[in-house]
Amino acid sequence: MSEKKIMLGNEAIARGAYEAGVKVSAAYPGTPSTEISENIVKYDEIYAEWSPNEKVAMEVAIGASISGVRAMASMKHVGVNVASDPLYTISYSGVNGGLVLVAADDPGLYSSQNEQDTRCVARAAQVPVIEPSDSQEAKDFMKYAFDLSEKYDTPVILRTTTRLSHSQGPVTLEDRVEPIDVPYERNIQKYVMMPGMAKQRHIYVEQRMKQMAQDGADMPINRVEMGDTKIGFIASGIAYQYVKEACPEASVLKLGLVHPLPRKMIEEFAAKVDKLYIFEELEPVFEEQIKSWGIECVGKEIFTLQGEYSANMLRKAVLGEEVEVAEPAQVPARPPILCPGCPHRSVYSVLNKLKIHAAGDIGCYTLGAVAPLNVVDTTVCMGASISTLHGMEKAKGKDYVKNWVAVIGDSTFLHTGVNSLMNMAYNQATGTVMILDNSTTGMTGHQDHAATGKTLKGEVVPAINIYDLCKTIGVKNVTVVNAFDIETLEKVIKEETQREELSVIITQSPCVLLKGNVFPNKCRVIPEKCKKCGACLRPGCPALTKTADGVAVIDETMCNGCGLCMQLCKFGAIEKVEA
Amino acid sequence: MAENKTKNIMIVGVGGQGTLLTSRILGGITVAAGYDVKLSEVHGMAQRGGSVVTFVRYGEKVAEPIVEEGQADLLIAFEKLEAKRYAHFLKKDGTLVVNDQKIEPITVVTGAAQYPENIIEELSSKYETYSIDAMGEALALGNSKVFNIIVLGVAAKHMDFSKEDWLKVIENTVPPKTVEMNKKAFLLGYES
Numbered sequence: 076m077s078e079k080k081i082m083l084g085n086e087a088i089a090r091g092a093y094e095a096g097v098k099v100s101a102a103y104p105g106t107p108s109t110e111i112s113e114n115i116v117k118y119d120e121i122y123a124e125w126s127p128n129e130k131v132a133m134e135v136a137i138g139a140s141i142s143g144v145r146a147m148a149s150m151k152h153v154g155v156n157v158a159s160d161p162l163y164t165i166s167y168s169g170v171n172g173g174l175v176l177v178a179a180d181d182p183g184l185y186s187s188q189n190e191q192d193t194r195c196v197a198r199a200a201q202v203p204v205i206e207p208s209d210s211q212e213a214k215d216f217m218k219y220a221f222d223l224s225e226k227y228d229t230p231v232i233l234r235t236t237t238r239l240s241h242s243q244g245p246v247t248l249e250d251r252v253e254p255i256d257v258p259y260e261r262n263i264q265k266y267v268m269m270p271g272m273a274k275q276r277h278i279y280v281e282q283r284m285k286q287m288a289q290d291g292a293d294m295p296i297n298r299v300e301m302g303d304t305k306i307g308f309i310a311s312g313i314a315y316q317y318v319k320e321a322c323p324e325a326s327v328l329k330l331g332l333v334h335p336l337p338r339k340m341i342e343e344f345a346a347k348v349d350k351l352y353i354f355e356e357l358e359p360v361f362e363e364q365i366k367s368w369g370i371e372c373v374g375k376e377i378f379t380l381q382g383e384y385s386a387n388m389l390r391k392a393v394l395g396e397e398v399e400v401a402e403p404a405q406v407p408a409r410p411p412i413l414c415p416g417c418p419h420r421s422v423y424s425v426l427n428k429l430k431i432h433a434a435g436d437i438g439c440y441t442l443g444a445v446a447p448l449n450v451v452d453t454t455v456c457m458g459a460s461i462s463t464l465h466g467m468e469k470a471k472g473k474d475y476v477k478n479w480v481a482v483i484g485d486s487t488f489l490h491t492g493v494n495s496l497m498n499m500a501y502n503q504a505t506g507t508v509m510i511l512d513n514s515t516t517g518m519t520g521h522q523d524h525a526a527t528g529k530t531l532k533g534e535v536v537p538a539i540n541i542y543d544l545c546k547t548i549g550v551k552n553v554t555v556v557n558a559f560d561i562e563t564l565e566k567v568i569k570e571e572t573q574r575e576e577l578s579v580i581i582t583q584s585p586c587v588l589l590k591g592n593v594f595p596n597k598c599r600v601i602p603e604k605c606k607k608c609g610a611c612l613r614p615g616c617p618a619l620t621k622t623a624d625g626v627a628v629i630d631e632t633m634c635n636g637c638g639l640c641m642q643l644c645k646f647g648a649i650e651k652v653e654a
Numbered sequence: 655m656a657e658n659k660t661k662n663i664m665i666v667g668v669g670g671q672g673t674l675l676t677s678r679i680l681g682g683i684t685v686a687a688g689y690d691v692k693l694s695e696v697h698g699m700a701q702r703g704g705s706v707v708t709f710v711r712y713g714e715k716v717a718e719p720i721v722e723e724g725q726a727d728l729l730i731a732f733e734k735l736e737a738k739r740y741a742h743f744l745k746k747d748g749t750l751v752v753n754d755q756k757i758e759p760i761t762v763v764t765g766a767a768q769y770p771e772n773i774i775e776e777l778s779s780k781y782e783t784y785s786i787d788a789m790g791e792a793l794a795l796g797n798s799k800v801f802n803i804i805v806l807g808v809a810a811k812h813m814d815f816s817k818e819d820w821l822k823v824i825e826n827t828v829p830p831k832t833v834e835m836n837k838k839a840f841l842l843g844y845e846s
Contacts, residue, residue: 081685081693106697185696209692209719242719243681243693313719320718387722400723401742406735407767409759411669411704439702447764520697612763617703620758632789632798 078248084240087210088149088177088233089114091217095173096254097121097147099139101132103490104519105151106186107240108179112149113522116531120251125522125531128457128490129154133161133176140174140230141266143257145221149177152193153456157491162230163200164268167276169228169283171257173221176202180236182356183383186518188437188456190381192357197232197334201280203287204232204334205296206312210244216331218252219296225255227283234333236356238313238383284335291337299344300327306393307348309341309361309372313384314354320386322393336364345370352393356384413442415618416594416635418513418558418584422482423448424614424639425564431478431572433509434467436460436492438484439518440511447615451482458483458491464506465499473505477572480507480580485541486516486524493544499577500549507571507578510541511558513586521589545579552576558584561642587635596636596651600627604648611640611649660713662721663813666740667732668757669696669706672802675828676730677708679806682823683815684712692719703760705736730809732802733757734773734785741777750783751809753801784808791842800832800839807843817844 082090088111092100100123102112115123126132129150139146150158155178162176178196181187197204203223207216213235220231264272291297303324310318311330318327328344330336345351345365353362353374362374377392378384390396413420419440426433426443427450435441435451436459444451453463460481468476483492488510496508516522523529528538545553552571556564564582571578585592607625618633619640627648629640641649663680665673677693684691691712709721726744730751731737737752744750754774761767774785786808792801803824810820821837828836 316717403742407761409705411702
C-alpha cells in the first residue's frame with residue numbers, strides 16, 4: 076500500500092498512531108492539538124476518548140501502556156502542565172507497551188494564553204522529545220516514537236507546533252503494524268514509585284538519557300545535510316523548513332531527536348562549518364546546551380525568543396538581504412469576536428449593564444474581556460475563574476465579591492473548575508459562579524464532554540447533570556436560566572451576587588455553531604420605528620450595523636434570530652421574522 | 655528567491671467564510687496535478703469572526719509552508735477590507751481576486767475605527783485586480799454559503815488547471831449533497 080494523500084499535520088499524527096498499532100488514545104481538546112483525536116476516531120481499531128482533562132488523559136494512556144499495549148495522549152502545550160504530575164513520574168517507571176505524549180506548542184499564540192516551550196518541560200521531566208518537520212515526518216516520527224519508547228523504556232514526547240499541526244502536505248500511507256500485546260507482569264520496583272523504588276529508577280533514568288544522547292548519531296531522524304561549509308545551521312521542526320527555503324545551499328544538521336541532544340553528532344558538525352547558527356523557535360534549548368559544551372555558535376543574539384520564525388527572517392539576519400516589502404496598509408483591526416447569536420454575548424450584556432466584574436476562564440467567553448463587552452477582568456488557565464474569585468473573597472471579604480462573578484464554560488468546569496467549586500463549598504465561600512453551559516467545548520470546534528451525553532466515538536451515554544453535580548458538592552443555591560432570557564438573568568444575578576452564600580447560576584443555550592442547530596427566525600429592523608439610540612448595537616453583534624444616519628441594520632445572512640437585540644430595543648423597532 | 659518557482663497563493667477573509675474548504679479544494683487540485691504542496695491554515699480562537707489567512711504553496715519541492723510579504727502570486731480575498739490588509743503580500747505583478755463584500759469589523763461597529771472607502775478602486779490601481787459581488791450572485795443562485803466557491807471560480811481563471819480538473823476536485827471535496835450547487839457556483843465565477 077503506498078497511497079499518497081494530502082494531510083493536515085495532526086491528521087498525519089493520527090495516521091502514524093494507527094500505523095504504529097496504537098490501541099488506546101486519550102486527550103482533552105486544545106488548539107492546535109484537537110484534530111489529532113478527531114482523526115484517530117476514524118480508525119475503529121483504536122479506542123479513543125475525550126477525557127475531562129489532560130492529567131486524566133495522560134493517566135489513561137499510562138494505564139494502557141502498563142497493561143502492555145501501545146498508547147498515547149495528545150494535548151496542547153498548556154495541557155502538558157496539567158498532565159505534568161503523571162508525566163514526571165512515569166518518566167521514572169517507563170513503559171510496558173510504547174507510550175507517546177503528543178504535545179502541541181503554539182509559537183505566536185494563535186489560540187493560547189502563553190508561549191511556553193514543551194522542550195523545557197521535557198528536560199525537567201527527563202523525557203525524550205522528537206520533532207517532525209512536515210506531515211510525512213509527523214506520521215513517520217509517530218511510529219518511530221513508539222519504537223524508541225519500547226527500546227529505551229521511556230515515555231516519548233512527540234512535539235509539534237501550530238504551523239506543523241495546521242499545515243497540510245502529502246503523506247504516503249502504509250499499513251498498520253500488528254499491534255503488540257506484551258504480557259503484564261507485576262513489578263512494583265518499576266510501577267510503584269515509593270521513595271525506595273524511585274531512587275533506583277532515577278539512576279536508570281539518568282543512564283537512559285545518556286544512552287539516548289549517545290545513540291542519537293545513529294538515529295535516522297537526525298541527519299546531516301552537508302552543503303556549503305561557510306554557514307551551518309542546527310534546526311528542527313518547522314524551523315528546518317525556513318532554513319531550507321532561505322539558505323538551500325547551507326549545511327544543516329536536522330535534529331529529529333531534540334532531547335536529549337546527540338552531542339557527538341553536533342560537535343562533529345560544528346567542527347565542519349565556519350559559522351554555526353542555532354535556529355530554534357521559542358526558548359534557546361539547543362543553544363544553551365551547545366554553548367555549555369564550549370562550541371561557538373549564534374542563536375538568540377539575532378533570533379527572537381517570541382513568535383514564529385520565517386524564511387525572510389533568516390534572509391535578513393544571516394544573509395543580510397534586505398527583503399523589499401511594500402508598506403502594509405493602515406486598516407482597522409479585525410480581532411476575533413463572539414458569533415452572531417452567541418449565548419455568551421447575551422449573558423455578558425447583562426453583566427455589563429450591572430457593572431459586574433468577572434473572573435474569567437479559558438474558552439470563547441474569554442472574548443468578553445474586550446470592547447464592547449468589557450466584562451472579564453482576569454484569565455489565567457483552565458478552571459482558574461472559580462478559584463481566583465475565591466481568593467479575592469478571602470483576601471478582601473464578602474462585600475468585595477458582591478459585584479464579582481466567576482464565569483466558566485461547561486467543558487472547562489468539568490476539566491478543573493469542579494475542583495475549585497468543591498473548594499468554595501468546603502471553605503465557606505459566598506461568591507457567585509456562572510457556568511455558561513453551551514453544551515459543547517466551543518472554541519476548539521465542538522468536542523463532546525461528560526455532560527453532553529456523547530463520546531468521542533459518537534456513542535450516546537448518560538450525561539453528567541451539572542445542576543445535580545453542583546448540588547452534590549454542597550452548593551445550596553443553584554439556578555438554571557435560559558441564556559437569552561435577559562430579564563430573568565438580571566434578576567437572578569442581582570439576587571445571587573448579593574446573597575452571602577455560595578451560588579451557582581447555570582446559563583443554558585447551545586453554541587450557535589453546534590451541528591444540527593436550526594434557526595427558524597431572523598431579526599429585522601423596522602426602520603421607521605428605530606430611534607437611533609444604539610442600544611441594540613452595544614453588545615457588538617457582528618450581524619448588526621447602522622446606516623450613515625444611525626438607523627440600525629441587520630445583515631440577514633449573518634443573523635441567527637437569537638433575539639437579544641430585540642429584547643434590548645425599547646421602541647419595538649426590531650421584529651422576528653421567519654428565516 | 656529568484657530560482658524558486660514555487661507558486662504562492664493566499665486566501666484571506668473573515669473567520670467563518672469558508673477559507674478552509676477553499677484551501678482544501680486548492681490542495682486537492684495541486685496534488686492531483688502531481689505537485690508537492692503545503693497549505694497552512696488557522697484554527698481555533700483566531701477563527702471566530704477574526705481576520706483569517708490561509709497559505710497555499712505548490713511546486714516541485716516546497717519547504718516553507720507560509721507565504722511571506724511580497725511573495726504572493728495570487729491573493730484571493732473573501733472580503734475587501736481583508737484584501738487591503740494583506741495586499742502587501744502580493745508580488746508587484748501579482749493578481750488580486752476580491753469579493754466585493756463589506757463586513758464591518760467590531761472596531762468599526764463600536765466606532766473605534768472607520769471602514770476605508772474605495773478599497774477596490776485603490777487596489778486596482780496597484781495590482782491586476784478582479785472583483786465580483788459573489789454574495790449577490792450566491793443569493794441569486796439561492797444559497798449564500800457558496801459565495802466562496804464563486805470567488806474561487808474567478809481565481810481559477812488565473813491558474814493553470816483545466817475546468818474539468820477543478821470540477822472533479824470539487825466533486826471529491828465538498829459534501830455529496832452540495833456537489834451540484836458548488837459546481838454551479840464555481841462555473842458562475844469561472845465563466846464570468
